[in-house]
Amino acid sequence: SQKIEQNSEALNIQEGKTATLTCNYTNYSPAYLQWYRQDPGRGPVFLLLIRENEKEKRKERLKVTFDTTLKQSLFHITASQPADSATYLCALDPYNQGGKLIFGQGTELSVKP
């Protein structure tokens, strides 16, 4: 069956360190993959999109990699801050799905001062 998996356990790191979140998928051939941030009681907020022919994408302190052979995306936050604490969701846009995103369950990140 088709599946998207993110670290189910919360990730706790120290301020200033790099946070790395993982998104694995099976039985998809996604055209692109997206990452979102969600704060408690709020809707997800779009962060980054990476296409299947791109290996890496950066935006300020954020970096996303996409390995279609491993069927995995890594999401990095460098020089993490307490304000980065949130739940991070990955989402796939499979080919020919009319733009319907399929979401992972998210990984909760906690950055301690």
Add this chain to the structure above:
Amino acid sequence: DAGITQSPRYKITETGRQVTLMCHQTWSHSYMFWYRQDLGHGLRLIYYSAAADITDKGEVSDGYVVSRSKTENFPLTLESATRSQTSVYFCASSALEGEVEGYTFGSGTRLTVV
């Protein structure tokens, strides 16, 4: 203000009642979506719309109805609410097929069915 607005923010309803959740966007985005978010399941697609008068079912559409007579509005109706429909509902919109800027989500409606 420009954006995507959901109403109401919170709703309590009784089993068997019909309830409509509203979604309004000001960008004239072609695509609109309804998701529900539950612990243990993440975000699941209920319905989506590629344009006015074009809608299609998602993964968990049973018990829900949508309409899209105008580009900016995409209401979601629970025809006869059940306790299993207690959830947080998110509306989203996108200019293209989620390609350029990703989806923009509303703040959600927390629905409780008692």
